[in-house]
Amino acid sequence: MTHEDKGHFKLKHSPDRKVDKRVADLVKSKVKDGEMACAVAFEIAESLGVSPEEVGFTLDALEINIVKCQLGLFGHGAAKRTVKPAERVAPDLEKAIRGALVNDRLPCASAWALAEKRRLKKMDISSACEALGIKIRPCQLGTF
Structure with a gap:
């Protein structure tokens, strides 16, 4: 999805898919300003014993933006991406x-x-x- 799709994340998924209440409750307790960092989403997945995809689905269903990708690919403010090409790859x-x-x-x-x-x-x-x-x-x- 692109930035134009912001606020419509749940449209990526089947309307028949339902949110796990445990995941949704924990997500809601950890969200800040309508956003959640990638690392926090992974902490939630681990603490509840669910897949990261399940947490991501829940974030989409609740229209919560995921930020601060741990690979530096998205969600890092105005720069969006923080990853830079390596000078050399072994x-x-x-x-x-x-x-x-x-x-x-x-x-x-x-x-x-x-x-x-x-x-x-x-x-x-x-x-x-x-x-x-x-x-x-x-x-x-x-x-x-």
Whole structure:
């Protein structure tokens, strides 16, 4: 969805899908100024034992904007994105990234897994992808 779609996030989903009340209650208690940081959404998922996608769906259903993507891809104020292309990408990291591609894109979950496995920051992976011209998607929360 684009910024023009802001306020219409729930339209991305089937009207038959229902919100989990536990998730909605916790989301409502943690939302600030109609927004929720990506990291907070993941904390909610972990604390309730639900998928990040379920939390993302709930945020969409409640028309709550997700901000501060941990990969630096969206929601960082006027700049929107904070990720910058890496100056250099190590050949082994490039190979690992390319090996994890699905339809020429790196899933967000795979970016996180690569960062954890290699003991890198999540932004290091997204910066490498920027340098390699690789898009990261889908988002675990369903934003893109």
